[in-house]
């Protein structure tokens with residue numbers, strides 16, 4: 634087949650492009666990709682009711698997605714059905730973080746684990762929780778005379794401020810809550826990325842490709858004439874790393890304030906409106922004002938409330954009360970997806 638020669642000429646590869654031009658092109662593409670295609674970091678609300686489900690709300694569970702990883706945060710009754718209903722990648726969850734062993738935070742877990750077995754899961758599953766969960770789960774499998782078709786590795790959490798998960802891009806740290814049972818929050822922190830090279834600097838100083846990694850790691854560049862070009866003239870800074878804190882359940886305490894300082898998105902329980910402050914204290918839960926006060930003191934970028942008492946149907950007052958203390962507050966609602974750092 635022969636095309637129009639003029640057209641072919643226009644489409645032909647411009648072989649005169651220099652190696653440096655190609656390098657610029659690669660860096661430019663990387664930079665654009667980096668700016669506009671930051672790694673996925675978002676949480677899906679599967680349930681946000683406290684204690685018991687209502688006709689409108691399930692109890693606590695969230696699917697947090699970071700890049701190509703799926704983390705389940707709490708797994709209350711109905712979480713599996715919610716994952717299916719929202720068409721989320723249930724089979725690709727490899728790490729489950731349970732805050733504590735009150736039923737409204739883990740009673741969906743046995744069902745999910747049995748489904749994994751019946752569906753032939755063979756990927757290893759990690760479960761992080763305060764002590765006691767392994768015994769509960771093993772007893773349930775034993776009673777049904779099933780041996781899970783996949784490996785479950787239990788990680789007992791007994792302390793706050795511990796890094797319990799880490800990969801190339803992300804770490805997860807525990808936070809000690811104040812509640813009637815040992816309870817932990819989980820803090821997801823993106824690791825800082827390397828800065829990008831400035832394409833103008835590459836051209837201006839004719840920087841060889843083998844120097845790029847050193848410069849990105851913070852080194853200055855010395856020209857063949859001996860002039861030292863400081864690192865800040867050679868790079869464009871990477872976007873700031875993002876963070877998400879999951880704090881439920883807890884009474885008002887400032888013991889994890891420092892850990893959540895400046896996070897992009899804080900999910901914090903607010904079980905009651907402010908007029909029920911005495912009940913909240915007695916039951917070691919928070920009110921709207923208290924959750925918003927934590928957000929304000931920690932100077933987080935955005936607050937999301939959840940874990941609403943089943944006694945409430947109209948949530949407008951939750952928003953109003955919290956916003957009077959911390960304006961950038963939103964209310965968790967089932968089916969909602971919130972991108973971390975989008976509203977920072």
Ligand SMILES: [Zn+2]
Nearest residue numbers: 683684737882
């Ligand atoms: Zn709860």
Ligand SMILES: [Zn+2]
Nearest residue numbers: 733735812882
């Ligand atoms: Zn609880």
